[in-house]
Amino acid sequence: MAELVLTKRMIEHPRDSWTLATYEETGGYGALRQAVREMTPEQVHDEVKAAGLRGRGGAGFPTGVKWGFLPDGEYPRYLVVNGDEGEPGTFKDRMLMERDPHQLVEGAILSAYAVGAEHVFIYCRGELRNAYERLCRAVDEATEKGYAGTNVLGSGFDVKLTVHRAAGAYICGEETALLTSLEGYRGWPRLKPPFPAVKGLYAGPTVVNNVETLSNVPWIVRNGGAAYAAMGTEKSPGTRLFCLSGHVNRPGNYEIELGTPFREFFDRWGQGIRNGERVKAFIPGGASAPWLDASSLDLPMSMEALDSVKSMLGSGAVVVMDETTNVVRPVWNLVHFFAHESCGQCTPCREGTTWLQDILARIVDGRGRREDLDLLLDVCDNITPGLGWPPAQTTICVLAPSAAAPIWSTLRLFRDDYEELLPTANEVAAGV
């Protein structure tokens, strides 16, 4: 069992892990002190690259590589922390923000140092009031103590941190929508190129990183990138925080080493399936991920393993359903979520997600038609042509393909569940 990178402090100090005193007593801000006094920004960047850290927001892009996309010599630059966690089944960033805000703040300052950002914006989901207040307090405390602000720890490095409380739209977790929203406009995803690294916040070079991603950085700086890379798998190093929910006996947030098989995760951390049932289906990585069935239980929880079965670890939300489940209703639930959260910009998403939701609602309500199943697939296909993975898209962002993924993946694996809900010929004739 690997060391806990993210959650050690909150497990060992459950009552006050979020306070500055506890954070400092447990070595907090040591990495920052070490970095600004002994390391160049390039050296910090190199450690993150060496760690092989990959983004924890969904796409899993290597963090060090992303930082390298900033164009040389263009300032001011911004670091934006994406704390707009809002996908169904996801609740890990919330815990990191609420229970260890200083870890995030230190990670953000270290990362700003590495990329040369003078201003960090922490974009916190509006509903998470406790997280927001603790982050504000952590930023104030860090600034007061000289960890942030002008001349950080006497190093000459200046960085300002601003916590922004978002208004609760899921789409603002999409990085370009987040930036647009942060600028004060309607939170609509932007056309790319230009990418945020080139023209992001206020048209300046911008790095957008997830809360969990940056919370790893203090540990990496303290222990070295190689120590981090020694955990997990070659292509998915380190640990990850997974949000386990559904029909397991003990749902919750668990930090586990990447590469652990799903079966072991469900049995050991989730303590098995409720009522001794067997797993029928599971969502391996958030509402946007194509679903898997029991045949994938021995798959290791790594990004490359999920790639091989055309799904993803995504946002780290793992939802388990046992054999008593008809999948159509939970699929409808997810599609309803995406339709509700569509920004409305692109035609296929604005019209398509609601249409999909309406068809599913009809099927769940016992008013489905046999042709609806192919219709669902074709409506999905017009959103994400080919129904493949990673998804093709006819829209600006990936929200609509995300809404399609649960549908086409379950229609492949669990078509019987859909057919079971269709009225029989007699019922149709009787108009029931």
Next chain:
Amino acid sequence: MTAESVSITIDGREVQARAGELLIAEAERNGVYIPRFCWHPRLRSVAMCRMCLVEIEGMRGLQPACYVPVKEGMEVRTQTDAVRKVQEGVLEYLLINHPLDCPVCDRGGECPLQDHTLAFGPGESRFVEDKRHFEKPIEVSELVLLDRERCIQCARCTRVAAEVAGDALIDFGSRGNNLHIITFPDEPFASYFSGNTVQVCPVGALTAAPYRFRARPWDVTAVETTCLACSVGCRGALYETRNEAIRLLGVDVDCVNLGWLCDKGRFGYEFTAAEDRLECPRMDGEDITWGEAIEATAIAVESAASVAAIGGARLTNEGAYALSKFMRVVAGSNDVDCQLDDGLPARFVAAVQDRATFEDIDTAAAVVLAAPDLKEELPVLYLRVRRAVLDHGTALYVAGGAQTGLDRFAARIAGRLEDLDAADLPADGDIVVVVGRQSLTQDPEHLVAWASVLAERLGGRVKLLPVLRRANAHGAIDMGLAPDLRPGRVGTEDPTARDVLAATWRGEFPTEPGRGTREILEAAAAGEIDVLFLVGADPVADFPDPDLAREALDRTPNVIVSDLFETPTTAFADVLVPAAGWGEINGTVTNVEGRVQRLAAAVVPPGQAASDSNFFREVAERLGVDFGCGTPAATLAEIRRVVPAYAETQPSALRGTEGKKGVMVGPGPLAVEAAGVLPAPSETRDGALAVRAARTLYDMGTLVSRCPSLAQLAPGPVVRVNPADAQRLGLQDGTEAVLRPAGDGEAATWAEPLRRRVVVDAGTHEGTVFVPLNQGDVPVAWPPGLEVDVEGAG
């Protein structure tokens, strides 16, 4: 600005395209139409509708052709199965919530959604759910109605409002499937350019109140014409059904209007159908025949020692030429003036050699506005200057005290003209100086003297654009409707021009400069004018000294008026003839740049209304003069002969695709002479406020008040006051103020003080008040330099 040409391949065919331009535009230039809804060539790409997705070699997935710039070697496929499937998909999506009420929709028959569905759509819908419903229609403004069920959320209207007009008063509300267009609470879409949103709407979601349910596309015929609501000369297509003008749409011409119209222009056709049009000639209030009117006029002219004419700025070039020729050849008088002492010295306008075109504004380093608020008086020119400032980085300078819709973008605002000198302007690049009368109280001689000095100091980098507001005022001046000019921007004294004219104008004509409007009226008031022609002119309402105008008309034995409607002036007419106007006559007009464009008739004039050319020709023939000018074409041919600057205005040059640009008039022989040293500006009296008396786009003028859609939009009798002045004078917003000329009446005397409602407005310069003209109250005199004392009425 010629872009590099690159080779790209579209559907296997190699074509030439301009590097960096959008693929959708370059494909279209090469004959490949990629379907689209949200993309519009005059708006920024948003790539929202997803209709223009195509395959591009080397790029992952499908790409929006409206967002991808063309590069050398690009290989594009627009017809593959994948592309067609997505096109069918997008159309199906767009139609699932569309009400499909085409049979009762204004757009039916000319609807991009219909057309695209036919060409690219799936044929039938698989949608069996409930459609989304909204309350409809919603009045987003007095002129525009919104049907949110028909809307396909393409953001064209919101972009027109925000990007083009700068009036971001409509936007999207809600999100996702409920996304819909809204206005801000209690704030209508009050934009001078709101009608453009209707024109760019790709469905029938936005409809214009005056056109709604009036016609179907197959019931209408259109002619391409030129708007005459002001002197910008926007290209438009005028639609007619059953001899009624029902719609004007903007025609996109790069060098003129970029496809836009202001609402006054767009809905200004309504006057043609007004109930109270003059339809029959009258004498002393009684209906007479045209023959009697001609006879009476001829007798009056024949026996007159002194004939004068005011007006002509609303005529076509042909009409203005006929009036000019009539006055010189038949009446033997140079007492003609198309302006009402409310514009610029005609001689200056005619003498500008390096006249700026609209396109010069696009590339200028700086634009100086020493002109009225373009937004109020020349709205589509305002759009172009705004675009230059915001998109091309043109520096803007505002001088002379007019507040303008562009003030907030100005690099510098000089309250007085003298406060802006050549040294204040950019040291490099071309500079366009727009010169126009900012207020009736502004001394026009001073304005043009300042402009001439500035021009001299800037040397070859400067181009002047003298602007007169009225319709075809520039054409009228070109046709010689000024006391010291002849047709062709030449002085009355010019012997060469006289010889050219003499070959065509048989008979004698005077060479001494005549009298302008003020002198004509003064002479008339002294009983020295026997016959006064008023051609589309209303001096009682529009001349800055209404008492003088009334007295002049009262004392003139023969006042002969040609107009469309009764006006305060027509009450003085001895002979009143009904004129045919815009939309009813053919001809040409010349815009503020000197661009000659075609005016086309769409409807037959009401009753016996006829063109002014006819009237003057008939009177001339009755007096035994072989006048010519039998048709607009014949008149234009004669103009080409006698006016060298108009030599290129062959009918063929004004028609077809090339003809959309019109023909630019060359300069005449006159030149602007620098005025030398400027007189020092006068100081304001203690406590008094300088007056800016000028037009707003909507007023209660003769034509606007006959357009039901526009008549309601005038601001009414208000006075705009700077907050600091309002506080000093104890004036509250919305209360009544009393304005009296300051001093001892040396500048002006008003029989009654002016009572107007106060609008406290930070845009009005401190120490001045703005009085919009023609707002329904009794006109008063506006002498140069007028200052007023203002106090609360309470």
